[in-house]
Amino acid sequence: MSITILAIESSCDETSAAVCVDGKILSNIIASQSVHEQYGGVVPELASRAHMQNIVPVVDKALKEAGVTMSDLNAIAFTQAPGLIGSLLVGAQFAKSLALALNIPLIAVHHMQAHVLANLIDDPKPSFPFLCLTVSGGHTQIVQCDSPHEMRIIGETIDDAAGEAFDKSAKMLGLPYPGGPLIDKHAKNGDPNRFKLPEPQIPGLNFSFSGLKTAILYLLQDNTKTDPQFIEKNVDDLCASIQHRIISILMNKMKKASIQTGIKDICIAGGVSANGGLRSALKTMGETQGWNTFIPAFQYCTDNAGMIAITGYFKYLKGDAAALAVSPSARAEW
Structure with missing residues (x-):
């Protein structure tokens, strides 16, 4: 039986969704936010609003590109921390709601651990x-x-x-x-x-x-x-x-x-x-x-859901799923 993970990344100013099947990344969609350029840096409130606009179309595109449906999913992985709290909340609440609706496990992922494990996505x-x-x-x-x-x-x-x-x-x-x-x-x-x-x-x-x-x-x-x-x-x-x-x-x-x-x-x-x-x-x-x-390939260097997906996959194999009451935290421990 295949293990299919939908992953969501929203720690800063990129809204990303990816689908991983048996450890292979089938899609990795990233929506960037150009609104911050005029301010010379990321504006947290604007980032949160953009995530709210982007998350549904990004997830929909990731599923379609991977050729899977909601019913195929075994778990939802999401970035818990670190990051901008408002941005994290958008991804966390979307992931939690979807996991509840589908009655499947929710997997909380540490953003920096995911960056490390991005090196395990592709060969060599x-x-x-x-x-x-x-x-x-x-x-x-x-x-x-x-x-x-x-x-x-x-x-x-x-x-x-x-x-x-x-x-x-x-x-x-x-x-x-x-x-x-x-x-x-x-x-x-x-x-x-x-x-x-x-x-x-x-x-x-x-x-x-x-x-x-x-x-x-x-x-x-x-x-x-x-x-x-x-x-x-x-x-x-x-x-x-x-x-x-x-x-x-x-x-x-x-x-x-x-x-x-x-x-x-x-x-x-x-x-x-x-x-x-x-x-x-x-x-x-x-x-x-x-x-x-x-x-890692360039698409897995910047903030992306592919690295969240591969980390979620390893956590799923270990049986490390979060309680549905999990909340994002800017100070999550490794």
């Missing part, structure tokens, strides 16, 4: 145990994954996330939101060694990006005093130098984590894992360190 897949560098706008973590149900954070940021460092740097450069992908685009044409930026000396496997952001701010302020067109003239080199430093911080910590744990299967995940420079750096370091490296 890492072997357990593996290390995953999970990088997004809100999180930067090194996770040791011993099984689909056993993960622990062995390193994380003590202040800002790598994704935030990309976006805030882009804002300082005058680039529109979302700025991270634009830094990656400009960096392709720039010299990564043109501007020297500091690498924080944080002990252990933890990260810090607040000092780097301050150094970037001072660099821009000092140079624009003497040349108001400094940023415009040097935007490619600035982007390349900023990206180079953020990536070197991430890769040096992953190298240290691999040496400490002896683990050679190394993955990345999260929205920043779509960054071309990071993907290239992982492959290059993997070759020099003898790693087996794994990177």
Whole structure:
């Protein structure tokens, strides 16, 4: 008998639904929200309203694309946390209502665990145990994954996330939101060694990006005093130098984590894992360190229901279904 899971993701500003049958993702529909661009960041109230408009058509399209009906479903998986509480509520209440109507289990999924398990969607897949560098706008973590149900954070940021460092740097450069992908685009044409930026000396496997952001701010302020067109003239080199430093911080910590744990299967995940420079750096370091490296397909890097579906599938096999009274939480534990 096939196990068919419908998954819903609504943690921030993407409404997504996916269908997973026996561990294979048959559809992964994502509706993005352009309304936030004019504000330079996600507006929670607008995000919640957009989720309410998008969730029914997105779920309908996911079911149709997968070729399944409501009666085929064995469970509903949804993102419980972390995320924007209003956005999470839309997905959680829709999933709960549907599970009640169909009398099938409801599966609560931790968003960051799902990012890690996105590496198990397509072949080739890492072997357990593996290390995953999970990088997004809100999180930067090194996770040791011993099984689909056993993960622990062995390193994380003590202040800002790598994704935030990309976006805030882009804002300082005058680039529109979302700025991270634009830094990656400009960096392709720039010299990564043109501007020297500091690498924080944080002990252990933890990260810090607040000092780097301050150094970037001072660099821009000092140079624009003497040349108001400094940023415009040097935007490619600035982007390349900023990206180079953020990536070197991430890769040096992953190298240290691999040496400490002896683990050679190394993955990345999260929205920043779509960054071309990071993907290239992982492959290059993997070759020099003898790693087996794994990177999810682009559609499974940003927030998406495919990763919620695969996580829900493993939880279903374990019999880990939530009570129908479950509520979203911005501080859910791993």
